[in-house]
Each structure stands twice: as C-alpha cells, then as structure tokens.
Amino acid sequence: MRFTSEQRLDDGVLEREFTLGEIPGILWTPGSAPAPLILMAHNGGLHKREPRLVARARHSAAEYGYAVAAIDHPGHGDRPRSAADEQARAEMRRAMAAGEPVDEIFESFVGPLVDNAVPEWRTTLDALLALPEIAGPVGYTGMTAIGIRLAVVEPRVAAAGFFAGGYVPRAQREEARRITIPLQFLLQWDDKGNPRQRALDLFDAFGTKEKTLHANAGGHADTPWFEVDNGNRFFDRHLK
Incomplete structure (x- = not known):
C-alpha cells in the first residue's frame, strides 16, 4: 500500500489517498488509534469521492471513532471502463427507462x-489491518451484491449494512442464505431502480438470525441522514 496524499481535515480526521497495485482508494482515520474498520463500498459507476460517501465516511470517523476505507471497483471512478461495460450500462439504463426486463x-x-x-477488497483488507492505526473487528457497508459475497467468504467481516437490493445477481441471492453475521438492510420504499418486493424477498432470504430492515419513504438518493447514525450505532453494537 502506497499513500499518495495526506491531509488533516477540519473535523480532525486524517484523510489519505492510496494505491494498492491497480486499486485506488481513500482511508479516513480518527485521532484515536487503533480504530475498528468499516469498508465502505459504492456502486453504479460512482467514484470513491462521491459526496454522499465522503460525508458518511467522515462522520463515522469523526463522531464514532471508526477508520473508514473506500476503493474504486473495476470500471468505477478513476479506473478504466471496458467497451462492454459501457454498452451494458447504456443498455440497462435504456431498458429500465422503457420498463423492460433488465435481469439478464x-x-x-x-x-x-x-x-x-x-x-480486491480482501487484498485491501490485508493491507489495512497491517497498519498500526487500524484494528479489527471489521464492518462492511454499501453495495449489496458485493457485500453478500464478502460476508460469505471473509471471516474478518463481523457485521454488515446493505443498501437497496432489488437487483442482485442470482448467485448472490443464493449466497444470502449462507450469511450468519448481523445485518442491517436499508430500503427506500419508492426507489424505482430497486423493486421493493424483490428487496423484501432478499431480506427474507438472509440466513442470519440477527437482521434488521429499515424502510423509509423516498427514492434512491433520499435516504434520511439519521440512517447514517443508525448505521454507526449498529456497528457500535457489533464492532466495539
């Protein structure tokens, strides 16, 4: 892991950009150390500096004492997109706008x-946990499909918070039954891009006995800010 920039923000959080091979990322750490770690994943082609993600990360570090890391997934943010990726994104947007099936x-x-x-998340986790300012246990929050797989294969992830979940690949819908860690699942009731019933069916499929559903009115980007605090309190119960 190579740190490429460093700045102390006005809330006392240390923000550092890093690269790990081809993986670009950002790490936010509080003043106290060592700190438990939250992996914060985004989707939809977004950048690791997407404003809502940065705001959540800084709040978790400054107010709750977590180290938070985000990376750009393949084809996301600063990383190149293949022609096939661009075509698939365009076709999915067109089909959703036309009300056509998008599963395939x-x-x-x-x-x-x-x-x-x-x-890549597991490689990043190896490098992060080797830093003296970070300690386990580890939480995950963000994109549901990636989170399901990570929760199944990575024993160091002790709790997870997922968003939306209307569209999740078939493989992850099956893997959801194998999850045993505590979960908190956020659902925007009027999210046209994530069919409500499919999200509810996925919540029902999670194998863990400790799972909580938070549903709020509004579209995909209308999640109330208080859910950020709810998420941090969820991690406080399971990571501290």
Missing part, C-alpha cells in the same frame, strides 16, 4: 463485477 443485462454486468471486486 444486470447479470452480465454485476456478476463479473462481484467476482473481480471481492478479491
């Missing part, structure tokens, strides 16, 4: 993303 398009795009991103 989604499978062809998100399935390989999960296969490629999860090993």
